[in-house]
Amino acid sequence: MAPKYWLVKSEPEVFSFADLKMSRNRTTHWDGVRNYQARNFLREMEKGDRVLFYHSNCDIMGVVGVAEVTKEAYPDHSAWDPKSNYYDPDSTPENPRWFMVELTWQQDFKRKVTLSEIKAARPLQKMRLLQRGNRLSVMPVSKAEHDCICQMGMR
DNA sequence: GCCAACGTTGGC
DNA sequence: GCCAACGTTGGC
Numbered sequence: 001m002a003p004k005y006w007l008v009k010s011e012p013e014v015f016s017f018a019d020l021k022m023s024r025n026r027t028t029h030w031d032g033v034r035n036y037q038a039r040n041f042l043r044e045m046e047k048g049d050r051v052l053f054y055h056s057n058c059d060i061m062g063v064v065g066v067a068e069v070t071k072e073a074y075p076d077h078s079a080w081d082p083k084s085n086y087y088d089p090d091s092t093p094e095n096p097r098w099f100m101v102e103l104t105w106q107q108d109f110k111r112k113v114t115l116s117e118i119k120a121a122r123p124l125q126k127m128r129l130l131q132r133g134n135r136l137s138v139m140p141v142s143k144a145e146h147d148c149i150c151q152m153g154m155r
Numbered sequence: 156g157c158c159a160a161c162g163t164t165g166g167c
Numbered sequence: 168g169c170c171a172a173c174g175t176t177g178g179c
Contacts, residue, residue: 009164009165011165035174036174037174056164056165056166057164057165057166061165061166115166132171132172133171133172133173134164134165134172134173135163135164135165135172135173135174137164
């Protein structure tokens with residue numbers, strides 16, 4: 001099965017791409033997604049899928065590197081922890097509502113591909129990232145868009 | 156099922 | 168810090 005392509009957003013002050021790189025095995029579980037549409041995308045992720053890592057809500061927003069899905073969707077246990085920020089009493093181990101995947105750092109871009117560059121790049125105009133009112137933290141990206149952004153980032 | 160109120164996201 | 172654009176909640 002050919003790998004699929006995704007973009008995940010993270011606020012670097014909360015969890016940056018450098019944080020992922022410094023994690024054990026350069027891997028983390030991508031928990032805390034509490035939006036149904038984003039969850040559904042998470043559940044479509046498969047091992048080997050490529051993930052563009054985007055920094056949001058910071059000085060210069062943009063894609064900073066590439067990660068890979070190393071474990072596909074499994075129940076997000078932070079939803080069961082009353083002390084977690086992501087606690088959701090309606091999600092239970094018997095009937096989990098929320099899921100997470102495992103992401104592994106793969107490659108730093110030589111330079112950040114900024115939001116304004118993405119907005120200016122003709123092949124990227126249809127990206128979901130640029131669509132009005134978009135607030136998804138996990139979204140699909142086409143292979144062409146992924147390749148274009150990687151090319152910009154590695155130049 | 157409608158919809159107003161409220162909370163959150165995230166670019167600016 | 169502001170605020171537009173959502174999603175969610177809860178009364179009816």
